Amino acid sequence: METGIAQNKVAESLTFFYFCPPFNEKISRNIEELMYNSIVLVKQVPDTANISGKVMRDDGTVNRSKLPAIFNFEDKVALELALQVKDKFGGKVTAVTMGPQRASDILRECLYLGADDVYLISDRKFAGADTLATSYVLSEAIKKIGDYHFIFAGRQAIDGDTAQVGPQTAEKLGIPQITYAEQVLDIKDERVIVRRRIDGGYEILKSTFPVLITVIKDATEPRPFQLKRVMAYKNAKSIIDLEKVVDGNSLLYIDKLVHEYKEKSLLINTLTTDDLNVDAERCGIKGSPTKVHKIESVVLAGGSHTKIEPTKAGLGSLIDQLTQDHIFG
Amino acid sequence: MNNLSKDVWVFIEQREGKPADVSFELLSKGRKLADNMAGNLKAVVIGHEVKNIAVETFNYGADEAILVDSPELKNFLTLSYSRIINELVIEHQPRVVLFGATVFGRDLAPRVASFTKSGLTADCTDLKISNVNYLGKDYSDLLLQIRPAFGGNIIATIISPDVPTQMATVREGVMEMIKVENPKAVKITEIKYTPVDVDKLVEIVEQHREESKINLKGAPIIVAGGYGLGSKENFKLIHDLAHTIGGEVAGSRAAVDAGFITPERQVGQTGVTVRPKLYIAVGISGAIQHRAGMQESNKIIAINNDPDAPIFEVAHYGILGDAAEVIPLFIEAYKQKLK
Numbered sequence: 001m002e003t004g005i006a007q008n009k010v011a012e013s014l015t016f017f018y019f020c021p022p023f024n025e026k027i028s029r030n031i032e033e034l035m036y037n038s039i040v041l042v043k044q045v046p047d048t049a050n051i052s053g054k055v056m057r058d059d060g061t062v063n064r065s066k067l068p069a070i071f072n073f074e075d076k077v078a079l080e081l082a083l084q085v086k087d088k089f090g091g092k093v094t095a096v097t098m099g100p101q102r103a104s105d106i107l108r109e110c111l112y113l114g115a116d117d118v119y120l121i122s123d124r125k126f127a128g129a130d131t132l133a134t135s136y137v138l139s140e141a142i143k144k145i146g147d148y149h150f151i152f153a154g155r156q157a158i159d160g161d162t163a164q165v166g167p168q169t170a171e172k173l174g175i176p177q178i179t180y181a182e183q184v185l186d187i188k189d190e191r192v193i194v195r196r197r198i199d200g201g202y203e204i205l206k207s208t209f210p211v212l213i214t215v216i217k218d219a220t221e222p223r224p225f226q227l228k229r230v231m232a233y234k235n236a237k238s239i240i241d242l243e244k245v246v247d248g249n250s251l252l253y254i255d256k257l258v259h260e261y262k263e264k265s266l267l268i269n270t271l272t273t274d275d276l277n278v279d280a281e282r283c284g285i286k287g288s289p290t291k292v293h294k295i296e297s298v299v300l301a302g303g304s305h306t307k308i309e310p311t312k313a314g315l316g317s318l319i320d321q322l323t324q325d326h327i328f329g
Numbered sequence: 330m331n332n333l334s335k336d337v338w339v340f341i342e343q344r345e346g347k348p349a350d351v352s353f354e355l356l357s358k359g360r361k362l363a364d365n366m367a368g369n370l371k372a373v374v375i376g377h378e379v380k381n382i383a384v385e386t387f388n389y390g391a392d393e394a395i396l397v398d399s400p401e402l403k404n405f406l407t408l409s410y411s412r413i414i415n416e417l418v419i420e421h422q423p424r425v426v427l428f429g430a431t432v433f434g435r436d437l438a439p440r441v442a443s444f445t446k447s448g449l450t451a452d453c454t455d456l457k458i459s460n461v462n463y464l465g466k467d468y469s470d471l472l473l474q475i476r477p478a479f480g481g482n483i484i485a486t487i488i489s490p491d492v493p494t495q496m497a498t499v500r501e502g503v504m505e506m507i508k509v510e511n512p513k514a515v516k517i518t519e520i521k522y523t524p525v526d527v528d529k530l531v532e533i534v535e536q537h538r539e540e541s542k543i544n545l546k547g548a549p550i551i552v553a554g555g556y557g558l559g560s561k562e563n564f565k566l567i568h569d570l571a572h573t574i575g576g577e578v579a580g581s582r583a584a585v586d587a588g589f590i591t592p593e594r595q596v597g598q599t600g601v602t603v604r605p606k607l608y609i610a611v612g613i614s615g616a617i618q619h620r621a622g623m624q625e626s627n628k629i630i631a632i633n634n635d636p637d638a639p640i641f642e643v644a645h646y647g648i649l650g651d652a653a654e655v656i657p658l659f660i661e662a663y664k665q666k667l668k
Contacts, residue, residue: 048479132443159479161599162451164439167407171443176530177407179436193534198432199344201538207531289448293463293473294486305631305641310650315662318630318646327550327607327628328574329667 036091036187038082039142041153041169042075042110044103048158071106074154076113078215080222081184082152083114089187092116094145098126098138104238104268111233112225119145120238123272125284131160133287135168140276142173150192151212155180163214170212178205179214237261238268333493335368335470337425338395340414341386342405342433343376344538350546351429351501353389358456358504359427360390365458366470368424371395373417375410377403380517387512394515399522404536405433409528411440417520418445422493425472427456430498442496448489449496450474452598454503454621463490472497477598481616502546502602502622543577543593549606550576553596553623556583557612557633558652564589566656567611573660579603581613597622611652615640632656 046067082093095110097103098121107118121141129137142151151170156163163179170177182202183195191206197216237245242257261267273280281287308314323329337359342349356372363370372386372394383394397413418426418441426441428434430452442449455475461468472495474487489495545551552574554567564584571578580590582597596603598618608626613619615631615638623629624643631644634651641647648655 163435167439168443171440180432203536204534206534289489289492290487293488296484305644305647308646308648310648310655312658312662315659319666
C-alpha cells in the first residue's frame with residue numbers, strides 16, 4: 001500500500017511523513033471534480049444502556065452474549081454528517097465496520113440510510129483487539145479502500161466509552177483529526193471548517209484534507225431508513241453469508257454467486273487478513289498493549305441505610321437530623 | 330524488560346493560560362504512584378507564557394517540570410501538542426503518563442499512545458502501582474488502571490505489561506488535589522519548540538468559552554435526578570427541591586441521554602465526580618458509573634420507587650416512593666421546619 005510507507009518507520013526515526021505523494025495526487029484529482037468522498041467508521045455494540053432481567057445470570061452478573069446488538073448511535077450521527085456532505089457537495093459514502101459476522105447487520109442499515117458501499121472487516125485474528133490494534137487494522141483497511149477526503153466516526157462507542165479509536169486511526173494514517181465535532185460548517189479553498197465542542201464552549205477549526213472527524217450525538221439527527229433502499233438492500237450479503245447459502249456446493253458456485261451479488265450491488269465487501277497488508281503481530285490480542293488483568297462483577301455491598309417513611313412526619317425528622325448535622329439551616 | 334524508567338509524567342492542561350484543576354489532581358495522584366516506584370514526578374507544561382504554571386506544579390508534588398513555551402503553542406492543537414509529547418516520550422520513555430479526561434486530554438492521549446505504541450486506558454476511577462503475575466509471568470511495579478466497564482456491570486483492572494509506557498486518562502474530580510507541605514525546589518527544563526509544517530494543518534478560526542456558572546464540584550448540596558423521573562416535566566421537581574434547599578441540580582447519564590438535563594451537569598464516571606455535604610439522588614437506579622461519581626458524598630439520600638435499586642446500597646437515608654409524591658412533601662416539610 002502506497003500510503004503506508006511512513007507509519008512503521010516514524011517511531012524509530014522521529015521523522016514525520018504525514019503525507020505521501022501518491023495519496024495527495026488522488027486527492028487533488030477529486031478536488032477538481034468537487035466531490036468529497038467519505039469513509040464512515042461504524043460499530044455494532046451491545047445495548048449496555050438497556051439491561052433487562054433476561055440478560056442477568058442467577059449470580060447477578062450480565063450474560064453479555066444475550067444483550068441485543070445495536071448500531072452505536074454516535075456512529076449513526078457520523079454517517080448522517082457524511083451523507084449531508086454528499087448531498088451538498090457530491091461524492092461517495094463508504095461505511096466500514098470491524099467485528100464478527102453479525103456486524104453486517106449494521107452495514108445493511110448503512111445501506112438503508114444511504115451509504116454507497118460497505119465493508120466488513122472480519123477475521124478471527126482481529127478478535128480481542130484493544131483500541132490500538134483496532135485502529136491499526138482500520139487504518140490498513142482505509143488505505144486499501146483509499147480515495148477519501150473525510151473519515152467520519154462517532155466520538156465513542158457505548159461499550160467502552162474510550163473515544164480512542166478515532167484519534168488513533170488518524171495517527172496511524174498520519175492525518176489531522178477533529179474530535180467532538182458538532183457541525184461541518186463549510187468546505188472552501190480545499191479546507192473544511194468544523195465547529196467542535198470544547199470544555200466550557202466551542203471552537204471553530206479549519207483543516208486540510210484528508211481529515212478524520214469524530215462526531216458527538218447532538219451534532220445532527222440521523223435520517224430515517226429510506227423505504228426504497230430497504231427494499232433494495234435487505235438481501236445484501238457478505239461472502240460468508242453466501243457461503244452459508246451454498247453450504248456443501250462447489251466453490252465455483254460461490255464465485256458465481258458473489259459475482260451475481262456484486263453486479264446487483266448487494267455484496268457486503270469483506271476484508272480479512274488475506275486482503276490487508278497487516279502484520280499479524282499488531283492485530284488482535286497480540287497487537288494490544290492493554291490487557292484485562294481482572295474483572296470483578298459488581299456485587300453490591302449491601303450497606304445499611306436508615307429507612308425514611310415517605311410521609312411529612314418521616315421527612316420532617318430527616319430534615320431535623322440534617323439540620324443537627326449542620327447540613328441544613 | 331530491564332532498565333525501565335520509574336518516572337510518572339502528568340500532562341498539564343491549560344486554557345487561556347489557566348491550569349485545569351484535573352492536572353493538579355493528577356499530580357497529587359502521580360506523586361503517590363511515583364513514590365510507590367521510588368521514581369520522579371514530572372509535569373509537562375505546554376503553552377505560551379505559562380512558566381507560572383510550571384512553577385505551581387511543585388506545590389502539588391512535582392520533582393521537575395518540562396516546559397515548552399512559544400506563542401504558537403498558546404492554544405491547544407492536536408498536531409503540535411501531540412508531536413511535542415511524542416518526541417519527549419520516545420526520548421525519555423516515562424513509565425507512566427497521565428492525562429485529564431477532558432476534551433483536549435481525550436483528543437491528545439490516544440494520538441500519543443498510538444504513535445508511541447503505549448497502552449492507554451480511558452476514564453480510570455482508580456490507579457495503583459502493584460506487582461502482577463500475568464499469564465504466569467511476574468511483572469514488578471505495573472500501573473493498575475481500574476475502571477467500570479460494560480455499562481457498569483463490571484469493574485475491570487487493565488494493565489499494559491509489555492510496553493515501556495503505560496498511559497491513562499482520569500476525569501476531573503476523581504482524584505483529590507493535595508498541596509504538598511514541603512515542595513521540592515523548582516527545577517524547570519525548558520524545551521525549545523521548533524514548528525514544522527504539519528503542525529499547522531489545522532488552525533483555530535475562533536474560540537468561544539463562557540465562564541461556567543455551574544460549579545457542581547464546589548456545591549455543598551446537590552439534588553440529582555435520573556431516568557426514573559420519566560420526563561423533562563417531572564425533572565422540574567428536581568429544580569424545585571434544589572431551589573428550596575439551596576442546592577445545585579445534577580443528573581445521571583441516563584437523564585442526560587434522555588435530554589432531561591445538560592451534559593455539564595452529569596455526575597458519574599463519564600461526568601463530574603462530586604463530594605458534597607449532601608447528595609440527594611432521585612429516580613437514579615445507581616449504576617456503578619454513577620456511584621463512582623458521588624459515593625464519597627458526606628450524606629446521601631436516595632429517593633426511588635424500586636426497593637432493589639442499587640442506589641440504596643450507598644445511601645445513608647432511603648426513601649421508598651414516587652418522586653412526584655415525595656418531593657412536594659419534602660419541600661413542604663423543609664419550609665415548615667426552616668422558614
